[in-house]
Amino acid sequence: MHYFDFSFLKFNFFDILDIVLVALIIYQLYNLIRGTIAANIFIGLAIICLLYFVVKALHMTLLTNILGNFMNVGIIAVIVVFQQEIRRFLLLVGKNASLQRNKAWWKYFFGKAETEKNNYIRIKPIIDACKSLKQTRTGALIVFAKFYDEQFYQNSCEVIDAKISKRLLESIFQKTSPLHDGAVVISGNKIKSASCILPLTDNTNLPPQFGLRHRAGIGVTEANEATAIIVSEETGEISYAKQGRVKMNISFAELEKLLNKDF
């Protein structure tokens, strides 16, 4: 009879905690890059890494040296290539660690119903404006920034700093308005700026009907802790972008739910 000896497998509490934490970090990173262009880059890097170990095991000296040199600067390459994702990840960690901004704590102490009621008051003018923009087929791009990064937004925007109102949003996106081109950025309880030029996404897997407005709406959510509503001028359809991914043709009930969660 053969006995297997597992005595070399010795785990203590901290080993298990270590594994759980690493799994959580990998899961969060996966969530951040899932469906975005960064996922393809990540697969590319993983293949190069795997190739390195294979050629090393096969003692293929030249390839091992070339890939080895690449691996030596790998961490710098990863930081450069994934700088936006790392930035989002750190924002996520910082946000969750902050008691004030953590909605779960807020709800725990002050009651869910109260928070949702206050949120609905903030959201209503935005939803009403979207309804009217959809009806009149007026193109619009509204960005909700968790943190208003002045450097990022203010360079290309007109500063507004006004109370959120349906009529103001409608007027900004009117085709005859000097501010209608570009995006409106909302942060906290204010329309912070309008006519913002945003970075476009590089994602090549988007529907062909998506032009610059949609690409800018998706791009800003890749680069920042932000979400975006895109109203199509062509079809009146409403799309919602978050973390580089987009939900197309959403209903107003769905929009309300998403804004309640994210805004």
Ligand SMILES: Nc1ncnc2c1ncn2[C@@H]1O[C@H](COP(=O)(O)OP(=O)(O)OP(=O)(O)O)[C@@H](O)[C@H]1O
């Ligand atoms: N980099 C940018 N940042 C913000 N807004 C932009 C940017 N580039 C273009 N836009 C806006 O998008 C408009 C052009 O939209 P385009 O027709 O290319 O978009 P689309 O995604 O096809 O949307 P639609 O369905 O409304 O036509 C511009 O008039 C401008 O307001």
